[in-house]
Amino acid sequence: MGGRDAGSEAVFSDLVMQSITRHGVAPSRGYVTLGHYDALISHYPPEPERAFVVHWTRSERDAAELFDELTAYLRESGARSAEWWFRDDSTPDGLEEIVLARGATTIEDQVCVARAVDEGLPEIAPGVRVTVVDDAVGLDAMVDIGVEVFGSPVPADRDELLAEVVEDLARARAAWVVGWLDGQPVGRARVGFESNVAPLVGAAVLPSGRRRGVYAAMLAARLDLAAMAQCHTAVSKARRTQSLPILLREGFVPIGHERAHLLEIPG
DSSP, rough: OOOOTTTEEEOHHHHHHHHHHTOSSSSSOOEEEEEEEEEEEEEOOOTTTSOOOEEEEEEOOOHHHHHHHHHHHHTTTTOOOEEEEEEEESSSSSSSHHHTTTTTTTEEEEEEEETTTTTTOOOTTTTEEEEEEOSSHHHHHHHHHHHHHHHHOOOOOOHHHHHHHEEEEEEHHHEEEEEEHHHHHHHEEEOOBBBEEEEEEEEEGGGTTTTTHHHHHHHHHHHHHHHHOOOEEEEEEEEETHHHHHHHHTTOOEEEEEEEEEEOOOO
């Protein structure tokens, strides 16, 4: 489990560290994975203009050599741009610097955080409530908020997606929640249950619901669900100017970093 050592720095088990490293590297639903030994790459075929995603690289090869090979591979696969992710354990060393030197723009700069599930829950602000997604109304809110905030692809079959969400909930694998403000759905977020660790992911709040306690309420609901699923630690990844201040205030501590850079792929 987690704790704090004599120097008041966070100490978490290898399982927790592996969870935060692994989380976020799986392609989203509807994305197709490309086959490459040194990298996990995916793309969304229905939208050819959408950037390909390089989820991770693991290699002992020379960084410049790997960069040249991967960009050629992306080009041949039809990529016009690539969203290239780097984490504390990404290899080879120097690859991120090459990506930036070739003109990539940083689009994500996140802090990985963790805390014990049983350290208390955020307070729920007036006018805010949270529901678990288990019907079409909740699913539509979940999808539509993700499309508006993140530009997420619209699922081709919402009934199929709902069936997956309900099955995950029934099997205690994960749960989606929707945050409501004055009777309107304005936020959505997910919590997973993996080997007693709860990744908190996919949180999005519409502009009309920001700074009104919606994110904190969805955080409280997900921590409560994690406790019911007997998870001991919650992990998340936070944008520095958005959810990070709330998470730090609620007892989360930094345990790592990750960045995403958007690189144009010349034809």
